[in-house]
Amino acid sequence: MAAVGSLQQGLSFTEHPATVAVLTPQTQDFLAELHRRFEPGRRKLMADRADRQRSIDAGARPSFAAETAHIRSGDWHIAPAPPDLTNRRTELTGPVDREAMVEALNSGASVFMADFEDTTSPTWVNCLEGQLNLKHAYDGSLVTESKPPTLVVRTRGWHLVEPNLNIDSAPIAAALFDFGICLFHNAQAALDSGSGPYFYLPKVEGAADARLWREVFRWAEETLELAQGTIRATVLIETILAAFEMDEILFELRDHITGLHTGNWDYLFNMAKTFRHDPAFILPDRECLNATTPFIRAFTELLISVCHRRGAHAIGGMSGVVPDPVDPARTAPSLRSMAVDKRREAGDGFDGTRIAHPALVETAEAEFDRVLSYRPHQVEFQRDDVYVTAGDLLAVASTRGECTETGLRRNICIALHYLGQWLAGNGAVVIDDNLEDAATAELCRTQIWQWRHHGVTLSNGVKVDDAMLMRVFDEEFELLHDKLGADDWAAGKFTEAARILHEVTFADELCDYLTIAADPLL
Secondary structure, rough: OOOOEEEOOOEEEEEOOHHHHHHHHHHHHEEEEEHHHHHHHHHHHHHHHHHHHHHHHOOOOOOOOHHHHHHHHHOOOOOOOOHOOOOOOOEEOOOOHHHHHHHHHHHOOOEEEEEEOOOOOOOOHHHHHHHHHEEEEEEEEOOOOOOOOOOEEEEEOOHHHEEEEOOOOOEEHHHHHHHHHHHHHHHHHHHHOOHHHHHHHHEEEEEEHHHHHHHHHHHHHHHOOOOOOEEEEEEEEOHHHHOOOHHHHHHHOOOOOOEEEEEEHHHHHHHHHHHOOOOHOOOOHHOOOOOOOOHHHHHHHHHHHHHOOOOOOOEEEOOOOOOOOHHHHHHHHHHHHHHHHHHHHHHOOEEEEEEEOOHHHHHHHHHHHHHHOOOOOOOOOOOOOOOOHHHHHHHHHHHOOOOOOOHHHHHHHHHHHHHHHHHHHOOEEEEEEEOOHHHHHHHHHHHHHHHHHOEOOOOOOEEEHHHHHHHHHHHHHHHHHHHHHHEEEEEEEEHHHHHHHHHHHHHHHOOOOOHHHHHHHO
């Protein structure tokens, strides 16, 4: 596809039929101004992140900052949630392709999060057609239910760029691209329907990220003549540094934020990535890590406590179970386990939870109904019993669980399978009755690197070294080929996925994001 000039001076973008509807001249003007105003701030944010990582690599450890103690101890609250974001019992998440959105918007969930990040492979076609599908969702043409879920849109994170749209010879931030197009086209339609422009913000690492979003929101509201506070956001707490600044994040976005979400899989990935060189942060098999693991439970209970003290919703973790419609009995144990987990979340004080499949709506909602009854949420439930220290959040070394060859092989298989599909344009992949997305793939490949980097000895006495990994990589590649069959294998890009996974696994330094390493092949 060739780059074409645009009506807005300084813009160029990759040609596609959907650009006529998505990148109108007025939209181009809006995106150009977003980029020129806020790209310098984003670049500083990225530079500060790099500096912070170098400090951690040198042995520094995060803590609750003394200079913001007055925010954590202060008596303040965020703005009240809009009416259609007060009940968030069940939040269904999924990609922005038309079929998935139609199913989600007619699922009966409380909220649908249309996801441009973890469950969408960010091809230019997917991003453009996703924006068109959003326009149809906001105008009601994708909905048959009388009361559809409240629509919330997850942008990509600050760390990503959209390479298909350049402004002044530089790519626009993917977050501003996703946010800007959605807001410009749909803010008024959302308000006319009794809702509003609502967003999920991923990969936030602290108050500075939130502050930049606040500046973006305020400028956008003024430019589009929207009342202050019209744009509302929920922040995903999926990085260890953000866990230390939850009060500060809420404070920075207090006129625009409605809640925080526990992104458990991304949180684990980020924990391993952030402390990559410290053997005290080696994570055991993924199956050993869940919401009751002490350092994860410290994080989730702190999130509930902080949110409710500030009048914000606390949204629980993701369940990726995909029921088998042909043989329900086969996946029934997984569904029972999911129900137990949702019951625990509701009992802990969460106001809602995240699910990945419409078939889970009824089960998840029932568990929250047991606790909430007629109430839309339980923000009034104050967790005054929670006292979490920096040591509690960082206590990975005390985690029970082994590093096994089965776990290593499963990580390789999932990372290969997912990346092969992602490169072919599919960002939500069902593997062994679970929906895997970019977050779980990142955790898998980071654990592989971590175990090799630290020379972990597995439970069977085998050391993870280059020769062992090469052998297991080759074996799992062949097993995946046989498992998928000729047609599914041909539909993916698994040879390319294997090459990328080899490169990032055997590199001396851990790459920050697998998707960035693989992006040139999209």
